[in-house]
Amino acid sequence: MAYVVALAGKGGTGKTSIAALTVKYLIEKKKKPVLAVDADSNSCLNEALGVDVHATIGHLREESLQTIRSGGDRPGGMSMEQLFDYQVQQSIIEARGFDLIVMGRPEGPGCYCAANNIIRKYTDKLSETYSYVVIDNEAGMEHLSRRTTHKVDLLLIVSDPTVRGVRTAKRIDGLVKELELDVAKHAFIINRVSGDEGRELKKVAEELGLTVAGLVPQDHNIFEFDLQGKGIVGLPADSPAVMALYGILDMFEIG
Numbered sequence: 001m002a003y004v005v006a007l008a009g010k011g012g013t014g015k016t017s018i019a020a021l022t023v024k025y026l027i028e029k030k031k032k033p034v035l036a037v038d039a040d041s042n043s044c045l046n047e048a049l050g051v052d053v054h055a056t057i058g059h060l061r062e063e064s065l066q067t068i069r070s071g072g073d074r075p076g077g078m079s080m081e082q083l084f085d086y087q088v089q090q091s092i093i094e095a096r097g098f099d100l101i102v103m104g105r106p107e108g109p110g111c112y113c114a115a116n117n118i119i120r121k122y123t124d125k126l127s128e129t130y131s132y133v134v135i136d137n138e139a140g141m142e143h144l145s146r147r148t149t150h151k152v153d154l155l156l157i158v159s160d161p162t163v164r165g166v167r168t169a170k171r172i173d174g175l176v177k178e179l180e181l182d183v184a185k186h187a188f189i190i191n192r193v194s195g196d197e198g199r200e201l202k203k204v205a206e207e208l209g210l211t212v213a214g215l216v217p218q219d220h221n222i223f224e225f226d227l228q229g230k231g232i233v234g235l236p237a238d239s240p241a242v243m244a245l246y247g248i249l250d251m252f253e254i255g
Contacts, residue, residue, distance in 0.1 A: 002035070002127035003255050004135065004151060006183075009158035010168040011139035014191040016040070017222055017232060018158050019136035020048035021245050024233045027097035029246075030254070032131035034098040037123055040138040043102050046093070050231020055091035056104025057122075060084065088122055101126070124151070132254075154252055155186040161193045163204055170208045185252060187213035189245075194218045214248035216241050 005022055009015045019036070026034045038045035046053045061084075078086065093100040101122065127133050135152075157172050159165035169188055176183055188210050190201055198215040205212050219241035225232050235242050 002130045002133045003153045004123075004127065004133045005154045005156065005254070006135040006137060006152045007156045007158060008137055008172050009139065010160075010165055013139075013158045013160040013165055014216075014222075015139070015158045016045050016048050016136055017241070018156060018189065018191060018216065018245065019045055019134055020232050021235070021242060022156070022249065023049060023098055023134050024235070024242070025246055025249050026132045026134065026254070027233075029249075030132060033129070034132045034134065035123075035126055035130040036098050036100045037133060037135040038100065038102040039123075039135050041103060042138070043104055045136045046100060046102060047229075048232050049095065049098070049100060050233055051093055051095045051100060053093060053100075053102050053104075055087070056102045057088065057091065058104035060087045060091060063087075092126075099130070152181070152183045153185065154254065155183045157186060157188045159188070159190050159201075161190055161197045161201055163201070166190070166201055166205050166208065166210070169205070170210055173210060187248065187252065189213055189216060189248060191216045192218045213251065214244060216244045216248075 005026075007015050007019050007022075023034055023036050026032075036045060036049060041058070043053065043056065088101070091101065093102070123133060123135065155176065157169045159169045173186065173188070176186065188205065190198060190205075190212060193201075193215045194217065202212045202215075217240045219235075219239055221235055221239045222232055222241060225235065237243070
């Protein structure tokens, strides 16, 4: 089975950037197949990874439901489950060093739980063929209560450099324990830090009972790459965010 890294945090923390740089780390350091999973309905991990999306799980699910409702033909006499399995396999985006699967935004009402169940099922299924899986979850804590984040070797809880972000991280940490999720290790990261604010926020975190694994500095290179529409997996090795995150990930001896 794959070593699974999942990310959690409130919106606007730069969680997706951390996810993309984690994929970069695994490609460069481990040199084994990586599956990136964009489990956020507001998909943007592909942009951080510099690849285009041609299909999403949410869209495929809607197509399958339409086929059922309309009594449409199923190729080769496939069952609906077989057809959907085939479609999911076809939706995998192949790139250099990694593959990507995207949840996307379901179109119909009440679809989010179903789409998350699908993501969970296929993450488990596909992880048998990859050495590493990186899951960029949606912002907030609902994915935890729906148990989208499960069987995780390393959970990266990401905060922006605000007290509110640190307090949200504490609530996420508490929910992981409350739900008794299968998370082997977790790391709290404060992202986009500048000046001395990191030192003050570490004090706030420690007062709340959180241990800060590390600080990732504000990195102008990320802004420049985004402005140019370039995936941040192409950031140079001496980029401040890359060096800081690599140092944090090195501490956890990812298998």
